[in-house]
Amino acid sequence: MLRAVKAKNARSKRALEAREPKEIEDARTTVFVRGTHTGEVLNGAMKELMALKRPHAISFSKKNTIRPFEDASSLEFWANKNDASMFVVGQSTKKRPNGLTLVRMFDGKVLDMCEVGVDNFISMNDFKTPKAAPGHKPMMHFASELFDTHPRLIQLKSLLMDLFNGEVIDQIHLTGLEHVISVTLAPTPESLNSTAAFAEDDTKSLPKVHIRGYTLKLLASGVRTPRVELVPMGPSLDLVLRRHQAADPEVWKLAMRRPKLKKQDVEKGLGKKRKNMEVDEMGDLRGRVHVAKQDLGKLQTRKMKGLKKMPGEADGADSEDSGDGHPRKRQKAT
Numbered sequence: 001m002l003r004a005v006k007a008k009n010a011r012s013k014r015a016l017e018a019r020e021p022k023e024i025e026d027a028r029t030t031v032f033v034r035g036t037h038t039g040e041v042l043n044g045a046m047k048e049l050m051a052l053k054r055p056h057a058i059s060f061s062k063k064n065t066i067r068p069f070e071d072a073s074s075l076e077f078w079a080n081k082n083d084a085s086m087f088v089v090g091q092s093t094k095k096r097p098n099g100l101t102l103v104r105m106f107d108g109k110v111l112d113m114c115e116v117g118v119d120n121f122i123s124m125n126d127f128k129t130p131k132a133a134p135g136h137k138p139m140m141h142f143a144s145e146l147f148d149t150h151p152r153l154i155q156l157k158s159l160l161m162d163l164f165n166g167e168v169i170d171q172i173h174l175t176g177l178e179h180v181i182s183v184t185l186a187p188t189p190e191s192l193n194s195t196a197a198f199a200e201d202d203t204k205s206l207p208k209v210h211i212r213g214y215t216l217k218l219l220a221s222g223v224r225t226p227r228v229e230l231v232p233m234g235p236s237l238d239l240v241l242r243r244h245q246a247a248d249p250e251v252w253k254l255a256m257r258r259p260k261l262k263k264q265d266v267e268k269g270l271g272k273k274r275k276n277m278e279v280d281e282m283g284d285l286r287g288r289v290h291v292a293k294q295d296l297g298k299l300q301t302r303k304m305k306g307l308k309k310m311p312g313e314a315d316g317a318d319s320e321d322s323g324d325g326h327p328r329k330r331q332k333a334t
Helices: 010-018 040-053 073-082 151-164 249-255 263-267
Strands: 030-034 057-063 086-091 099-106 109-122 139-143 179-185 209-219 227-245 277-279 285-287 319-321 327-329
Touching: 030 040, 030 073, 040 057, 040 086, 040 099, 040 109, 040 151, 040 227, 073 086, 073 099, 073 109, 086 151, 099 151, 099 249, 109 151, 109 249, 139 151, 151 179, 151 209, 151 227
Parallel strands: 030 057, 030 086, 139 179
Antiparallel strands: 086 099, 099 109, 109 227, 179 209, 209 227, 277 285, 319 327
């Protein structure tokens, strides 16, 4: 159950309203935390991921004694203090070397998390190519059907989408598309491609996850749409799936619930699209009204003296059939 905090003054009320659920969420703030033991590979991987996440990234310079799967109290304290909804925790041990844990928060509590191991890492400095500007919204590409069928890979895809996804935008210029983050899988065994039941705890049979970064190069194509080429930018990561913690069904249901729109937002046309209502370029709300079928025979027209009938004149006396089913007015003889 969500906790209810009452504001004591106007300043705290504004701060609470800024943290309330929104129809269009802001970019997620991610905190990068280093554990007690981190190696050169893990430090480099976290540094590169933070560079892709900027400016919505916070780095803790000091090492911390933290174990997310055993005690998440420190994460909950940092989430409330920094208004952060995601964590990337790096910890290297003898049993699980070069471990990265992706943690997602909801209402100041841990929603779900997934641990991966960095098997191979190549820095962006090793690619002598142009780099994308920080703060640009990347394009995500997941090249495998298992990202939509296997439970472990579905969770990893959702975490990566929330990690790299920036602000929600309606339109974007072609030149604003600078880089692509491609997520692929190693060759998968036939058992995973079949429709048999998946074993969520069996991580040995799961393939490695390859994360690659590319920049876009727009070339002349002779038509209006340019020809696009991908240039390796880095970083290059090979990940191995390890432990995970799924979200509680009831909490997940609360996290996916959309907030109720205010009356002023509905009048402005925000949120869910209403039938026969739209907002024009000037920001005005316009709608179409459908009326019932009208009987035009009873419609009152403008009275004209020339259309009045003479006394004793019957209907159709001054008209005759033209042969095509339409009456034709008879001309007076001169």
